Amino acid sequence: MASLQIEILQIPEDANKAAAELLAEWVLPPGVRNVMLAAGNTPLELYRRIGSLGLRLDHLRLHALDEYVGVPVDEPRNCANLIRRTAVEPWGVPPEHYFSVSSDPAEAGRSVLDHERRIEDAGGLDVVVLGLGQNGHLGFNEPGSTRDCGARVLDLDPISVEANRKWFGGDHAPSRGATIGMKTLLSARRVLVMAYGLHKAAAVKAMILGPCSSSCPASFLRDHPHTTLFLDTAAAVDLLPELDPK
Numbered sequence: 001m002a003s004l005q006i007e008i009l010q011i012p013e014d015a016n017k018a019a020a021e022l023l024a025e026w027v028l029p030p031g032v033r034n035v036m037l038a039a040g041n042t043p044l045e046l047y048r049r050i051g052s053l054g055l056r057l058d059h060l061r062l063h064a065l066d067e068y069v070g071v072p073v074d075e076p077r078n079c080a081n082l083i084r085r086t087a088v089e090p091w092g093v094p095p096e097h098y099f100s101v102s103s104d105p106a107e108a109g110r111s112v113l114d115h116e117r118r119i120e121d122a123g124g125l126d127v128v129v130l131g132l133g134q135n136g137h138l139g140f141n142e143p144g145s146t147r148d149c150g151a152r153v154l155d156l157d158p159i160s161v162e163a164n165r166k167w168f169g170g171d172h173a174p175s176r177g178a179t180i181g182m183k184t185l186l187s188a189r190r191v192l193v194m195a196y197g198l199h200k201a202a203a204v205k206a207m208i209l210g211p212c213s214s215s216c217p218a219s220f221l222r223d224h225p226h227t228t229l230f231l232d233t234a235a236a237v238d239l240l241p242e243l244d245p246k
Contacts, residue, residue, distance in 0.1 A: 004221060005228045006208070008236045012045070012196040015230045019194060020049035022228060023129065026190055028055055032126045034119060036063045036180065037087055038139065039079035040167065042131035042194050044086055051090030060093050063119060065130070066139040066179035067101035068164060069108045069153055071172050078103050101178050109153045112178040116151035119180070125188035132195035132229075135159050136203045136216030138185060140177030145217045150181035182217055191227040193218070198234040205238040 009015040023046065027035055037043065050057075067079045075081065080100035088098045099118060102111040119125060130138050135157055141149065142157050156164070156177050165173035185191070195204050206216040207229075213219060221227045233240065 003223065003225050003227065004208075006231065006236075006239070007228060008231045008233060008240065010233055012232050015194065015196065015232050016045045016049060019046050019192060019230045020053075023050060023127070023192055024053060024055060026127050026192070027057060027060060030059050033059065034061050034063060034122050034125045034127075036065050036119075036125050036128045036185075036188070037083050038065045038129055038131050039082045040131050042196060043129055046129070046194065047087045047090070051087070055091070057091045057093055058097075060091070061097045061099070061122065062088055062091075062093050063098075063115065063125070063180075064100040065128075066177055067103045067108065067112070068172070068174040069103055069176040069178050070105050070174050071103045071168070073103050075103075075168075075172070077168055103178075105176075108176075108178040112151040112153065112180070116180050116184055119184060125184065126190065128185055128188040128191045130185070130191065130193045132193055132200060132203050132207065132218055133160065134163065134199060134203055136206050136218045138182070138193075138217050138221075140179035141182050141185075141217045143215050143217065145182055146214050147186060147217075147220045148181075148183045150183055151179065152181065153178045182220060186220055186224060188224075189226060191221060191224055193221065193227065193229045194231075195229070195235045196232045198237065200235040201237045204229075204231060204235050208239060 207218040
């Protein structure tokens with residue numbers, strides 16, 4: 001627990017501001033190379049803030065964390081295209097320095113294995129940005145994922161499928177995902193995690209106060225030497241019961 005730093009701020013806006021300040025410190029040094037980014041709704045404001053700072057970040061190699069399997073490769077909301085639009089381009093990272101996973105069911109398995117191998121060959125990840133799933137997942141490492149699991153395609157929990165349906169506005173509801181494994185995530189030198197809203201409170205409680213086990217893959221980060229978790233007071237309600245998240 002001592003290695004996990006928890007930052008609790010009143011509202012997501014404040015948490016995103018603090019997270020952006022920390023992430024800028026982490027990615028700006030020229031010695032930092034390999035950065036992995038999560039897609040989805042939670043990190044978008046963080047990415048926007050980094051882009052607005054006008055930092056020189058063309059030394060970075062950005063890697064997508066995961067991908068929805070079965071969603072069209074040209075769908076703007078899939079992970080590859082979302083990260084390209086919200087981080088790669090506004091951060092000024094050269095297109096050839098961006099690496100993602102194919103959402104094509106025929107290619108996803110090989111693609112994600114190649115993706116993880118590329119990261120390993122490059123010396124591992126310097127920084128990872130993650131959102132915390134409602135069931136404690138990181139990427140598509142669903143409950144049951146071990147701390148040494150590798151890249152793979154897997155069936156998603158019903159709660160994740162429903163979240164996917166909402167994300168795509170009912171146009172898609174992918175039930176399979178391709179993800180970088182926990183082994184690679186836990187090997188990253190620095191990890192930034194975000195969780196906002198009352199609907200994330202149970203996952204936050206499991207991550208911080210529950211058993212450190214595969215039932216909540218995010219709990220493995222408690223043993224990571226350099227992880228910072230950003231929360232708003234709603235997500236932290238079970239950590240700070242004296243606060244009213246409303």
